[in-house]
Structure formats: C-alpha cells, structure tokens
Amino acid sequence: MDNKDFIKDFPILNSELNGKKLVYLDSAATTQKPMQVINAIEEYYKNYNANPHRGAYELSILATKVYEDAREKVKNFIDAESSEEIIFTKNATEGFNLLGYSYGMSFIQEGDEIVISIAEHHSNLLPWQRVAKAKGAILKYMYTDENGELSLEEIESKITDKTKIVSITHVSNAIGTINPVKTIIDYAHSKNAVVIVDGAQSVPHMKVSVRELDADFLVFSGHKLLAPMGIGVVYGKRNLLEIMEPYTLGGDMVEYVYEQEYTYDDIPCKFEAGTQNVEGAVGLAAAMDYLNDVGMEVIEEIEGNLVSYALERLNAIPYVKLFGPSDVKKRTGVISFEIEGVHPHDVASALDTYGVSIRAGNHCAQPFMRYMGISATCRASFYFYNTKEDIDILIEAIKETYNMFSKWRD
Ligand code: PMP
Numbered sequence: 001m002d003n004k005d006f007i008k009d010f011p012i013l014n015s016e017l018n019g020k021k022l023v024y025l026d027s028a029a030t031t032q033k034p035m036q037v038i039n040a041i042e043e044y045y046k047n048y049n050a051n052p053h054r055g056a057y058e059l060s061i062l063a064t065k066v067y068e069d070a071r072e073k074v075k076n077f078i079d080a081e082s083s084e085e086i087i088f089t090k091n092a093t094e095g096f097n098l099l100g101y102s103y104g105m106s107f108i109q110e111g112d113e114i115v116i117s118i119a120e121h122h123s124n125l126l127p128w129q130r131v132a133k134a135k136g137a138i139l140k141y142m143y144t145d146e147n148g149e150l151s152l153e154e155i156e157s158k159i160t161d162k163t164k165i166v167s168i169t170h171v172s173n174a175i176g177t178i179n180p181v182k183t184i185i186d187y188a189h190s191k192n193a194v195v196i197v198d199g200a201q202s203v204p205h206m207k208v209s210v211r212e213l214d215a216d217f218l219v220f221s222g223h224k225l226l227a228p229m230g231i232g233v234v235y236g237k238r239n240l241l242e243i244m245e246p247y248t249l250g251g252d253m254v255e256y257v258y259e260q261e262y263t264y265d266d267i268p269c270k271f272e273a274g275t276q277n278v279e280g281a282v283g284l285a286a287a288m289d290y291l292n293d294v295g296m297e298v299i300e301e302i303e304g305n306l307v308s309y310a311l312e313r314l315n316a317i318p319y320v321k322l323f324g325p326s327d328v329k330k331r332t333g334v335i336s337f338e339i340e341g342v343h344p345h346d347v348a349s350a351l352d353t354y355g356v357s358i359r360a361g362n363h364c365a366q367p368f369m370r371y372m373g374i375s376a377t378c379r380a381s382f383y384f385y386n387t388k389e390d391i392d393i394l395i396e397a398i399k400e401t402y403n404m405f406s407k408w409r410d
C-alpha cells in the first residue's frame with residue numbers, strides 16, 4: 001500500500017511551511033483533515049443547515065436526518081448495539097466530565113474505590129479526583145512497569161470488591177503503550193465494577209468494538225480521527241445511560257418543564273442539551289467513511305511498519321533515549337523520546353526549523369511524568385498518511401539538532 005494515495009487527499013500535507021516540506025508528526029494531538037471531510041462540511045452548510053430536532057419544516061428535518069445518520073455511522077464504527085447509545089459531546093474531555101458527573105456523582109459512595117492508571121491523560125483523571133473528593137471515595141492508581149506496561153498482578157491487586165469504576169486509557173498518549181483493556185474489563189466485571197475506556201488514541205488507529213470488549217463506556221474525540229475539532233463521543237451501554245442523570249440542562253433534552261421541575265427526554269437526547277455541533281457530526285461521519293474506505297486493518301499495518309522503522313532508526317542513535325514498550329505489538333505510533341543534553345522544548349523548536357512538527361512537554365499526564373522521573377519528553381506521533389521519508393527527515397533533523405547543541409556546549 002502506497003501512502004502517497006492518501007496524501008493527495010490532505011491539502012495541508014502537500015504544503016510547505018517556511019520553505020520546507022511539512023513533516024507532520026503530531027497526530028496524537030490532532031490529525032489533519034482530508035478533502036472528503038472538508039467537502040462534507042461545506043455540503044452541509046450549502047444544502048442542509050438548520051437547527052435539528054426543532055422545526056416541522058423540510059430543512060430542519062433534513063438537518064435532523066444528517067445528524068442522526070452521523071450517530072448511526074458512529075454506532076457502526078465502534079460496533080455498538082444501538083445508535084441511542086451514542087452521545088455527541090464537544091470532545092473526550094467533556095465526555096469524562098459527563099461520566100464523572102452523571103455516573104460518578106450518582107453511583108459512588110463513601111469508601112468506594114475508583115481505579116485509574118498512572119498514565120492517564122488529565123481529562124481522565126481530574127473528573128475522578130473531583131468525584132472522589134466530593135463523595136469521600138478513594139482514587140487508586142495502577143502503576144506501570146519500567147516499559148510503561150501494566151502487569152496482570154498490578155491489575156488484580158488494585159481492582160477489588162470495593163472498586164466501582166475503572167477508567168483506563170486504551171492507548172497512552174504519552175508513550176504509546178496499548179493497555180490490555182479486555183483483560184482489565186473482564187477482571188473488573190468479575191468484581192462488579194463498570195469500566196470506562198479512553199479511546200482517544202485507539203479508536204482512530206485500530207478496530208475497536210465495544211461489544212467485543214464488553215466496555216461499559218467508551219470516550220473519544222473526533223479531531224484525532226480526521227474529523228473537525230469540537231465533536232466527541234461517549235458510548236454507553238443502554239442500561240447505564242438510562243439510569244444516569246443528565247449532565248447539562250436546557251433546551252432539547254427535556255420533555256416537560258414546569259415552574260419548579262422538569263422531566264427529561266430519553267437517551268441520547270437527554271445528554272445533548274442546547275444546539276448541537278451538526279457540522280462536527282457531519283465531519284465525523286465523513287471521517288469514518290474515509291477510514292472505512294482505507295480500512296482499519298490497513299491503517300494498523302501501515303502504522304505498524306512506520307513504528308518499526310522509526311524505532312529501528314531511533315534506537316541506532318546512541319544519544320536518543322526511548323520511552324515505552326520495545327515490542328511493536330504492544331504499542332502504537334506514539335513515540336516518546338529524549339535527546340541527551342537537549343531540553344525537549346529546544347528539540348521541538350529546532351526540529352521545526354527543518355519543517356518537522358513534533359510535540360514536547362508533559363502530554364497532559366503530569367503524574368505519569370513525575371512517576372517516570374522526568375518533566376517532559378519529545379513526542380513524534382504518526383498516522384497512516386505519514387511515510388518512511390518523514391521518518392528519515394526526522395532522523396536527520398535530530399542528528400543536526402544534537403550536533404548544533406553539542407557545538408554550543410563545547
Ligand atoms: N485522552 C487521551 C488519551 C488523549 O490523548 C487526549 C488528547 N490528547 C484526551 C483524552 C483529551 O482529548 P480532547 O483534548 O480532545 O478532549
């Protein structure tokens with residue numbers, strides 16, 4: 001499979017920045033968008049724009065249809081049983097806050113345990129700190145080993161009969177580890193805990209079936225899978241969503257409103273108060289169509305090859321330190337590294353002068369960085385539109401950056 005077939009669909013990847021070919025290696029932060037997604041949004045505004053679920057007129061009915069068709073597409077993409085189990089949010093962060101409020105605040109009692117991993121993104125951490133504090137519950141961490149992996153021993157020792165919620169990232173945005181979520185879900189279920197899967201870094205990169213995993217909830221953001229920013233998804237099992245309180249209150253989520261009280265609508269509308277991001281949903285549906293056309297297996301294969309090649313080339317450089325599993329089967333295209341003697345922020349700025357966009361920092365995972373004894377890493381992250389040539393440019397830029405900083409040190 002030649003990635004060049006895909007690159008032509010992404011205008012930004014064919015552009016130059018400061019006279020250099022753009023080498024975009026920050027897809028874990030957000031992905032670039034193909035013309036198919038951009039066109040779908042334009043088509044929506046040209047032909048279907050109206051406030052859905054509101055009017056009896058034709059255009060509003062059409063807007064409702066495209067919005068609900070998008071929900072159906074998401075349902076198929078993650079293999080949910082019903083589109084009513086799909087809630088649109090602003091992003092993954094809003095999804096975790098929704099679950100913290102609507103599930104955590106209602107079903108967590110004093111002394112209960114909420115279990116997360118030390119490698120969580122802040123968005124799957126802060127909402128649980130808030131629930132634990134408000135309810136007198138205990139927030140417990142599963143710690144990773146030196147490769148950034150969670151052992152079965154650690155999982156089984158932290159998830160206990162007191163555990164009510166396990167919220168775990170499928171793939172670490174900091175170091176790319178693929179967590180054994182199926183094992184965690186099965187074990188947590190044997191203790192009657194519900195499991196929330198953070199799919200922000202997995203759903204864009206691999207086939208994720210909520211039914212195969214038996215996940216209770218799955219959360220992800222559209223912008224990390226070719227869709228626009230401002231649209232995210234919470235999947236929840238019907239029986240759980242039905243017993244949860246709504247998160248935001250207002251128009252469109254209610255049935256009857258009286259002076260002192262209200263009754264709310266059925267799922268999924270009860271979780272979607274106010275005018276929704278129809279443009280985002282349309283873009284998300286187009287993005288999922290695009291990914292389905294490429295094929296998630298093809299995406300996994302391309303990324304697996306890129307990761308193997310990048311690790312091989314980075315490992316050959318003595319002053320580069322890599323984080324995360326060395327086994328490519330246990331990781332995705334998120335590669336965190338350090339260059340001896342050069343601060344990650346300086347590395348990122350220097351690489352930028354070669355046209356290479358990478359991320360430097362704590363990757364919104366401060367407790368994890370502290371646990372690993374570092375303050376920041378450089379992070380190069382790949383998607384199926386990247387090429388071996390991008391990695392070659394990255395490697396050359398790393399070498400030149402190291403040499404440049406060495407000269408200043410001498
Ligand atoms: N979880 C993970 C694993 C992530 O990588 C991110 C984004 N970096 C988030 C959650 C939060 O996503 P968003 O900023 O789109 O809400």
